Amino acid sequence: METIRGRLTVWYATALILSLAVFAVVLYFARRSASYQDLERRIQSEADLTAGILAESYRARGVLLEQDTAGRPVLINEVAAVLEVVPDFLLVTSRDGRLLFASPDARALTFPEFEQLLQLAAAGPGGRAKGVHRIAPNGPTVHYLVRSVPEAGGQFGAIVAGAGTRSAELGLDQLISTLIVAFVLGIVPAVVVGRWIAGRALEPVDQIITEVREISDGRSLHRRLALPMERDELGRLAETLNQMMTRLERSFAALRRFTADASHELKTPLTVARAGVERAITRPDLPQETLAALEETLQEVNRMTELVDALLMLARVDEGRAELHREQVDLRAIVDEARETGELLAEQAGVAIEVHTPPQPVVLAVDRRRVHQLILNLVENAVKYTPRGGTVVLQLSASNGRVLLTVADSGIGIAPGDLPHIFDRFWRADSARTRTGERPGTGLGLAICKWIAEAHGGSIEVQSRPGRGTTFTVTFPHSDG
């Protein structure tokens, strides 16, 4: 989401998920380790209990073994009955490793599983061992303990006490499912509440945005933001923005004054110069050299006038005061108007020109004079950078709700590195590229073209290949109604 509110919510949720996850993992492992410790303690106490019972019985009775029907030694019934109640796996073996007793859980195991359990007793007699053993590849994992019974007159080899981990795992499984449920139930409301809090906190920011937008449209710069009572971050932001707008207003006023003054101050001397030259040049019977000098002066006055006009216009554009006078016009009429001038420009430069307009009207609300200027600027530019024998194509077309005006030439083209700059003010390509003997223009023509296109809600683009030619494409949005 492209709003601070969205991002805050995402961060919020992420932080919550992370801390919940850490909490869950820690809890799980703590719980797990406690479970296993319980398990160990249980088998330890089972083994100790068994050893105690056996030792006690030995002291009371002496011999604790008898022969079963098959003649194998087994634990006498009285003692076995007591041991029967011990849960989990419990084995008692003789000194030579024979099984004397097995608890009900142990007897419930399959034979190979039972056999493995019995082998653990081999750590005895008298041995002590402890460990985790997986009985079968997919069978239960058993924690076991082997201990001896030294107090029983050497009748017993080892006691094996073991317990499956399944009981401990069962508790952990339950813990995991509880955590997952808590996770889901916790996150959803947290995100919702987080979003709400972020939205509430940012509400004044939205308000500031709306107000600043209204103020900065160029006409309401005298207005200021209402300052909230609290001197919090937003209060300071509003205050800072107000200060900025005050400075903006001042510099805009200064610029406006400057453009008005500059118009007057620069143009009055030009008017005087022009008036003098014009009066002199139209006087009959002047020597030709004088006339030529006056003509040159007149050209320079015009050049200067053009530069001043272009600068002032761009200054007004910067202020947001340059306006268009739109009227519904068939663009073909503007192109036709420019056609003859384009042909004359092309002819004097020895370049061919083609003008294409569609058969049906292309009516748009445009500033007629500006679009005419745009077309002539582009055509003049194209002719200027096209060598003799080249071609310039001016084309007007309408398609897909857009109106395209293209000026393509087969000229010298623009170096790729120069392309991003050609609409910059005062930017000029290497002077070596212009036709020799020709003075460069003001360097403002394309900047003005760009403004004209954009002021109409359109755009201007350029494509160029050095040595092949350049194409300028002006796109106007079709404003139907």
Next chain:
Amino acid sequence: MKILVVEDDKTVGEYVRRGLDEAGYHAELVGDGDEGLRLATGGHFDLLVLDLRLPKLSGIDVLRTLRDRGNGLPVLVLTAQDAVDFKVQALRMGADDYVTKPFAFEELLARVEALGRRPKAIAPPVLQVADLTLDTGSREVTRARKRIELTPKEYAVLEYLMRHHGRVMSRTLITEYAWDYHFDPGTNIVDVVITRLRKKIDQGREPKLIHTVRGVGYVVRA
């Protein structure tokens, strides 16, 4: 026709006044807004040429006061502001037309003529040089009674030269008159038009009427 010129810059004002006088009008020049307003309301003038930046009372105030008093005297505004939107602003204030500085006198004269009654002696509807005629009303051009078809720009250039026949008109002046657009210096678009005009008017006919003055411009003369 009497014209009041209100312009604080003496050189410009004097130039306008003398130019209008030479064109057959009676022009009077004053240098500030107070005086301008006083004379303009006097009823002795048929047209007011008004600069907008004036000492004492600004041109805008002069114009507003004049219109507030119900005075309908035609007003041609001189302004240093080039903005196209200025036209709207000036017209809204009650001006009848405007000329931006620096202006070609020809342009000023054309607006003055359009606003006032056009004195017959200055602009005869049919211009004639030898057997070449140009009807400014119907835009018809003939040579030796034969009709000649001209494009709009060819017509504009020929009209300008014929209006000033016998006088050398510089390329720049011709360009300004025929195009409302500044070309790059060195763009000899006028030369192309002249070549075309020569083909249509002078080719195979005597005497040649269009003459080149090298380094300056052209002249139409018999």
